[in-house]
Each structure stands twice: as C-alpha cells, then as structure tokens.
Amino acid sequence: MRRRTTLGGHTYEFADLKALLAAATPERSGDVLAGIAAASEQERVAAQEILADLPLATFLQEQVVPYETDEVTRLIVDGHDAAAFAPVAAMTVGEFRDHLLDPGTDTTVLKDGLTPEMVAATSKLMRVQDLIAVARRTPVVTAFRSTVGLPGTMATRLQPNDPTDDPVGVTASIVDGLLLGCGDAVIGINPATDSPQRTTDLLHLLDEVRARYDIPTQSCVLAHVTTSLEIMQRGAPVDLVFQSIAGTQAANEGFGVTLDLLREAHEAALALKRGTVGTNCMYFETGQGAALSGDAHHGVDQQTLEARAYGVARAFDPLLVNTVVGFIGPEYLYDGKQITRAGLEDHFCGTLLGVPMGVDVCYTNHAEADADDTDTLLTLLGVAGCSFVICVPGGDDVMLHYQSLSFHDALYARQVLGLAPAPEFAAWLERMELMTGDGRIRELGADSSALRALTEGVR
Template identity: 90%
Template structure:
C-alpha cells in the first residue's frame, strides 16, 4: 500500500491506499457514507481529487483495489489488459487523461480495451456533468442481434411488460401498449414473478409468438437466473438473450450465484442457438451502484468504482445490452434525485468508455427523495449523451417490482425533442405496419393501423 498525502488550506490529508483515495475523491453519495469510505468533508474531497488528478494512469496497472489473489474480477481486469490500446495514453496522469478525452479530436472508442475500470472511474470523479455527457456522446458502442443498437442519432427502449402474477393477458396487453407507442426495439424483457423454468419457457413462447406473428425485428428476454437459462436452452426454449445481474467483485457475484466460468458456459450456449439475424451479441447484463455494498462484498471500495468493475465483467462476454438500474436499490445508496442523476451519467460514461453498450433504467424507489422531474431531467441528459437504450413501463409505474421508471410516452418525448430515432430495423417495421405518420411520428390511438394491430393481438 502506498500512502499519499497533500497539504491543502493548512491541513494535511492522508490516504492510506488507492481505494481510500478513489473513495474520498467521489462526489457525495449516501452509499459511500453508509460504507464508511466517503470523504469526511468537502475539503478532504477536493484534496483527494487534487491528488488523483496528478496520479499517473500506470498506477492502476501496478496497484489494485481488490487483491488479485482473492478476486477473479481483478484477475480478469489485469490479465485482459491490452497494452497496445493503452499506449497512446500511457504517459498521462488522470488529469491529463481528462483533458485528452475532452479534446474533440480524440478517438475515444479506440482506447476501450486499454483502459481498466479503475482508470475510467478515476477520471469520472474529476468531471462535471457536461464533461460526462460530452465524452459519452462521442463514444458510440454498436451491437446487434435482430436490431442494431447504439448507432449515433438513435435511442432504443426495453419494453418491460412485468406483471405481479405473470398473467399472460396482462403481459400481452402491456406488449401491445408498448409496440403501439414505438417501444421494444432494444428488447421485450420480462422480470418474471418466479424463477420457475416452465414459467420462463411459457413467457418466452408468449413473446416469441407475438414477434413471429407480426415479424417484429426485436429480441425477447425473460430475466431469469443464468442457471435457469442454461436449463431451458437444453429443453429447446426460444432463448434470444441470456440475462444475469452482475457486480464488480467476485464475492458480490457469488451473492448473485454466478462465476465467470458459468457466464462463459451460458454465453457459448446462447451463441450456439444462432437466433440473431443482423448480429450475434446475445448476452444482457444489469448492474447498479451499491450492489456490492448491499452484499457486504465491497472490500472498502467506493460503489462507483465497483460499478465500473462490473462493466469489465460485462465486456468479457460481448453483450447486446447492459444497463445500470441507477436508482433501484434505494436511498441508502443514492439518496436523492441529484445523486441518482450524477450516478446515471457516471455509469453511462464509464460503460461507454470501456466499450460496453450502456443503457439506463432511469428509476427510483418510492422512499427516495426523488420524483418524476428528476427522471425527466436524467432522461433528457442521457438522450443528449447518446445513451443506447432506456427501460419503459406503462405509466412509469412498475406494478410488479414496485418502483418508478420511465413510461412509453417518456421515450416518445425524448425522441421527439432530441431528434432521435428507434433502431433502424424497428423503425422500418413501424413504418411498414403504418404505425408512423408521414412525419415519422407515432400514430394516434384510433387510426386504422392501430386498430388492426390491437385486434390481431387481442
């Protein structure tokens, strides 16, 4: 461990190791306070950021925040580092790297495999909101399965037709609602009420029947545990995407019941099905700041750095989709709208810089100090930042998971005011089905095309 210190305003500030320096430099959030790793004052936070700005990027190759011998995520990060991709920035400090990223001429996409999660977490701690947006916007990450996602000028949506009892009629009604409002080009993804393999198969067949009946270019996913997905693939279920929640430490992933080897097995199984038409990206991961802390698996590292480490896990499996459920864990980890907004933009920035196709579930729990104004603001900022996709539910209220998210109408708002389009294959389907008018807008309820689609799905 290397002790680092700085005198600022007549006070000497000492940081025992790299993890404590990163934690103290992090903008305030309730999870770090709960974990006992946050800066004790704004002066200490500024001192940590000043030290961090002068830290060589190579420090993150020499020092780790979670021991190599104890953690397979650390081993993945260290062993997969691409020295050639890192070479253009190898001589820089974290502060110089920030300036380099903000230069309009910098090719940010070429750096991805040369950067470690700790590097991108560190530089994000020195950035304002506009910096996070500017760099992320210039860093597209394009993936494909039946739709092509992440193209500049597009913003896709996950249509989330959850139901508290997995009722087929209720789920179908939500799918119809979402499709009529132009949602579903990223995925039609259901959080099942149970992890029953047979229930998972039934839900997959429900969505696949709708997709095939109307030749909808999208992909389906029932967000069951990866072991359930492996079982039902062997039983011939129509699995498009394999889902799993992941985190930034081995111990936290163990709490989710997964290892890297298990994810590799599932990835190979899904690839073997060959169900994609325009691409082969077939994994879907969800993450969230605070997941390692809630599992008591944070190793004294701040939650935002650990979140970035989760993206290294995701990157290993070439996913179609990754999203942070930014306010889902609750105010114990992100207290209010300001902290949620900052975290969502950090996560999006860090994921994109690491080469991960980032989306965001713009959400909050009902006991958080947040409201729909906060979700409107974060959605707008993410749209400007080039977010790959967002998650939408009817009316913005998930009746199964009991939290507040975005509605299908919210996504229409963002596309309209920011001039964003759905994924190209899905946009062509909407036009073919006459669900778009001559100006590219979703048709109003009551039009002949809408009535026809509704009647066909009833």
C-alpha cells in the same frame, strides 16, 4: 501506498488507492453508509487534487481488490491490452481527462487499453457536462435482430411486467408499448417467479407475438442464468441470456454466478444462432451499491465497483447492459441529484470501456426523488447518446414496485432531441403504419388496421 497533500493549512492523508478513490468520489449515501466517504468537501477536493496527478499506470500496479482472491480483478488485469494503452500510458488521470475532452480525440479506440478503475477515477474529476460530452463521442454499436447504439438513435426496453405473470396482462402491456414505438432494444419481462416452466411459458408468449407480427427485436425473460441454461437445453426460444452482475467475485457469488458460468451461457446462446443482423446475445444489469448491499465491497467505493462490473460485461460482448440506477434505494443514492450524477457516470464509464450502455432511469418510492428528476436524467442521457432506456406502462412498475420511465417519456426524448428508434424497428413501425416517415407516432382511430392487428390476440 499512502498519499498525502496539504490544502488550506491542513494535511490530508489516504492510506491506499481505494481510500483515495473513495474520498475523491462526489457525495453519495452508499459510501457514507460504508464509512469510506470523504469527511468534508475539503477532504474531497484534496483527494481529487492527488488523483488528478496520479499516473494512469498506477492502476496497473495497484489493485483495489486483490488479484489473488478475486476473479474479476484477474479478468481485468489479464485482459489488459498494453498496445491499446500505449498512447495514453504516460498520462496522469488529470491529463487523461483533458485528452478525452479534446474534440479531436478518438475515444472509441481506447477501450481495450483502459481498466475500469482508470475510467472511474477519471469520472471523479468530471462535471456533468464533461461526462456527457465524452460519452456522446463514444458510440457503442451492437446487434441481434435490431441494431442498438447507432448515433442519432435511442432504443427502449419494453418492460411488460405483471404481478402474477398473467399472459393477458403481459400481452396488453406489450401492445401498449408497441403502439407507442417502444421495444426496439428488447421486450424484456422480470418474471414473478424464476421457475423453468414459467420462464419457458413467458418466452413462448414473447416469441409468438414477435413472430406473428415479424417484429425486428429480441425477447428476454430475466431469469437467473442457470434457469436460462436449463431451458436452452430443452429447446426454449432464448434470444438473450440475462444476468445481474457486480464488480467483485464475492458480489457475483451472492448473485449465484461465476465467470465460468457466464462463459458457458454465452457459448450456449451463441450456438442457437437466433440473431439475424448480429450475434450479441447477452444482457446484463448492474447498479451502484450492489456489492455494498451484499457486504462484498472490500472497502471500495460503489462507483468504482460499478465500473468493474462493466469490465465483467465487456468480456462477453453483450447486446445490452444497463444500470438500474435508482432501484437499490436511497441507502445508496439518496436523492435525485445523486441518482442523476450516478446515471451519467455509469453511462460514461460503460461507453468508454466499450460496453453498450443503457439506463433504467428510476427511483424507489422512499427516495428523495420524483418525476422531475427522471425527466432531467432522461434528457441528459439522450444528449449523451445513451443506447437505450427502460419503459413501463405509465412509468409505474406494478410488479417490482418502483418508478421508471413510461412509453410516453421515450416519445418525448426522441421528439425533442431528434432521436430515432433502431433502424430495423423504425422501418417496421412504418410498415405497420404506426409511425410516419418523419418519425412521429400516428394517432390511430378505432378502424385502424394496425390497431386491430396488434390487439386481435389480447382478450
């Protein structure tokens, strides 16, 4: 359905809902690359004006990707909870934005009544402070061996990648992270090769370290879901099943996955019953631009499609979901400003949909971004109540060749914002004499028993 408005003596017309959403999106290079971005700031304001007056119910009647040809759309539409939607069903997008910003609104009860397109549309009308204020009041708590997402906490994924999957290099990075209080969300390796044997070997290494020191966390080797299914059948110690996902069926097919395959993997992981304090056993990664990079975007803006990926994740009760916000490159998020905005949008949309959102605060070396930008986004996410962030030794991933956060960056955020690790992990850090009772990481001397214990297996 066409929509038009007159602004400043000029009439702006948008052919359909997806054209309106794209034009209303704050500028980002991916939408420009796709040829769907607003041609001017005036057109963007015109689109946002129309969007603000659009009834939320419109998103139940018009789909940006056809229901008949896309299983993600069918998942979203068929899973919608009309009763949960009823309290906001009469609102426009602008009125819903105002409702969310009311401090008296319980934002945690809305998730099943909202579609990804609704929350994406709302985020397009928000300033940075609005995204932070609402997300902060919308905690999403999940658990496996540690509890992630509790208010006042910020967990970390310890990412001990190695260019050759060398066990000594991986283990050294794990010890480095543990000594600095990282690893409570997951100790997760991106393998240099996706072979079942290599994946199994790395899982046994992680499980041995975890079991030796009785660490209340979970491990994951970020292999393809089909690899995880194969090795689970062989008895490999799989805690979390990982998969990259996107917001359209075509993009997910590009990743080699379907919803049925994810259901099979979820059931297989649940059957292992390896969790101790919870049963959330899936881990998903996403990123704005994923569908566009695979020519699977259907003319929809990248931020709306990113929110649809959270609609996929929500269906599988994951322990962790994170947007790898600057990883795909400047073709999709050009500079630090766009990366910062995208990270906060993703966190807002995910939490409002009931997804346990983390962020890989990162950028590629050919982007117009630097460590000041990652410091800014990390700090804002900490204020917004982000469930977890990803950390690598020195902030430099030597296997994937991009810049992320360091273990020390996580210490900074916890320190200045008064945030704690996951409670089970914090108690372990104290038992190991790695953290003081008031949350400070101890400086360990060469004669430290904790240091000796953690380093005895690294040669």
